[in-house]
Amino acid sequence: MLIGAVLTALFAGAALLSLVWVPHDVARLDIAARLLPPSPAHPLGTDHFGRDMLSMLMEGARTSIAVALVAVGIGLGLGVPLGLWAAAARGTWLDDVIMRGNDLIFAFPSLVIAILITAVFGPSAVNAILAIGIFNIPVFARVARGAALPIWTLDYVMAARVAGKGKARISTEHVLPNITNLLIVQATIQFSLGILAEAALSYVGLGAQPPTASWGRMLADAQTMIYTEPQLAVLPGLTIVGMVLGLNLLGDGLRDHLDPRLRRRAP
């Protein structure tokens, strides 16, 4: 968990830093300085357009994190209320409709539909966010409903109902705080999946468009030069692996930490 937190913080820090400062401007091409090996001026070298690799990776971190974060936000913002609503209306047609709808979205091969969405509405970071975010909704709805159901049977919820609180108030005041742990863990997992999905979409040219730097696009560019300049392909890949690994370790660690029953199950 510690390793995960450190890795995640490292990439988040790099992304934040890139908002105010990067070593070199990535929108400026400098053909004279193309394909330079690592040096003090360019710690990770430069690419085929003379752009500084470190700056590209930092900006790419910003793109990835922004896309995945907003996609998780969509999932949390729409999925959790739906799940809570379904749990509050347990056994009624409303619960049924919400959960069937979720199953339906689940049935779609997510990346295929994401490709379709971005292909139809044009490749851009915003459409990538939407495409990834839609598939986060049923995940969070399911987790929220599953976790909320047992809480509805507890005595203090009964007490709140006797006291005259409505279902919406009970959901927000009593149920939600008790399922936050689970939601945080799920958000970490969806976040890392979002990073991978964003990389895949931008790799096939359907994510953030140039000059915005993105890890997937860097890999796509590097693929044509893999014979001569393999390091251009290795660096962004390692970065993605580091980020996703960090998030997964963090998620696992959080889950074990927040749920004592799982602690003996390590690693």
Place this chain on the structure above:
Amino acid sequence: MVRSLLSRILSLSVSLVVASMVIFLMLQAVPGDPAAFMLGLNAQPDTIAALRADLGLEGSLGQRYLTWVKGMLAGDFGQSYTYRVPVADLVVDRIGVSAPLAVYALILSVVLAVPIGLIAASRRGGAADWGMMGATQLGIAIPNFWFAMLLVLVFAVKLRWVSAGGFPGWSDPLAAIKALTLPAIALALPQASILARVLRSAVLDTLDQDYIRTARAKGLSQRATVVRHALRNAAIPVLTILGLQFSFLLAGAIIIENVFFLPGLGRLIFQGITQRDLIVVQSVTMLLVFAVICVTFLVELTYLLADPRLRRR
């Protein structure tokens, strides 16, 4: 049993209908007229109108939807705008690459995952367990298209064992399988990692059961207990994951086919997108969604057969 089966078939049909509507409507939202696009800038309005009628673009939204669905059901996926051949023919051609690739990857991931999961579970907390679970963490975190590029770098560029991409066709089965090997490995890595982790925790769950203790008490070795009792009972969650993975496998194949320039369904979709061959995109996407929904349905069915407790609801 019959009732739950019927309700599942009903929800399967509803899924398919809604899926087809979503896909159809989404592609209606694409700006531009395919007929005008095909004929170029200097086309006469009446030529465009004639081609529109020819392509089945006339009529109300509902009519066109029904024509498309009826055609799909009869095996007629429409006429490709750019290739001028039935989409069904293109699909048949391409499926000969995509389906074997998916099956190959599935086999590889099971072959890799089962021993890893079993060994890790039977040595819980030991060095082998930690090492293997660490390796699977890494396997999940690696984007498969990047792993594919690394494989190309090592085995095609440096060692020159295989070619970096392309597909020679099935006339020489050995060469065909060789060409699919790297893509299949790249696809299998993340799947195998997930599967191994699920298998491990499923086996660990069953190892806590009383019947396992009984088996050990009557003198069965640890290995025999795991293989004969734990593995069989762990099969259900593993089967579920395998079914769910089919969807990821398909999506992954689309990306991987692009890395290796394999002429499969994934390449077909991308060509359709770039050439505005919308009917190809529409029909192939529907086909993929259909496949995923059906596999999910089959998995639920096996579930129902395997576990009598689930039949009641």
